Amino acid sequence: MKRADVLLISIVLIAALAFIVPRWLSNDSDKAGPGNNLVANITVDGKLYKTVKLTKEEQTIDIRTERGYNILKVYDYGIEMYDADCPDKVCLGFGHITRPKQTIVCLPHRVLVEIAGGVSGEDDIDAYVQ
């Protein structure tokens, strides 16, 4: 390895960590819970398909398009891709997401799920005061 290699690695690593570390630190403050009214915006092909509130109770969202089906499940103030008939199944790997700005993507079916702030029009979670 040459010096330029080490330089490249360090710059990219620092840049990446600069984004990741603040997320770890704010781990619990904006985590979904009863206080934060988070919603998940589901878009198909770039168009808004549905906006669902992330509740503790379980609800299932069925997305059927000519490309195939995706089944999303909402529970514990988060959302998860439960099943899909896409070829790569990458979307199932995102797991249960609970924080704003987290996304689930199903490329083959052009489905995008994004968590956003509460329904009251606030999209900045820090604005909530207990």
Next chain:
Amino acid sequence: MPMSSSESATALKRTVIVAIFAAVAVVLSLVEAQIPLVGVGLMPGAKLGFANIMILTCIFFLRGRDAFVLVILKTLLTAFLLGTFSSLLFSLFGSLLSFVVMFLLVKWGGGKLSVIGISIAGGLAHNTGQLFAAAIVFKSMSIFYYLPVLLITGIVTGIAVGFAVRYLIASLSKISLFEEFLG
């Protein structure tokens, strides 16, 4: 225009090398598709990028257009074999961006970066390119949430691929088929 026998022999060798490399690259892609990275807690969609070993090696030995053909062949064949045709656009976008970055670094990088650095740059370009393609299709920037994680996995896999390329180039240089493409 008729080619001299030595020219046509070189052209044939190039074709043979591209064909062999494409076959190996496709097999590597198929193998890595069977490895469940998600289970290890990694970013979904992250790949090891083993096929990049063949593409970077090809850039070293052959001309840019040969490596370009290899990239197209590998991406199309893998999409057909894995049935991931619907995401072909994304892999093509990522692979081509990665190829362009690595090609420019090899030809005009002035030798500042070693193969390992070039392979890392290629891996990073691949991941970024795929995210860009996805952002364009979804008309949403939110996918870039995963860019930092993908950058880190890109570095790790890039280092692994770079070491493989280094040993592969050293070994292939000893084979007579590759002799005239050295330097």
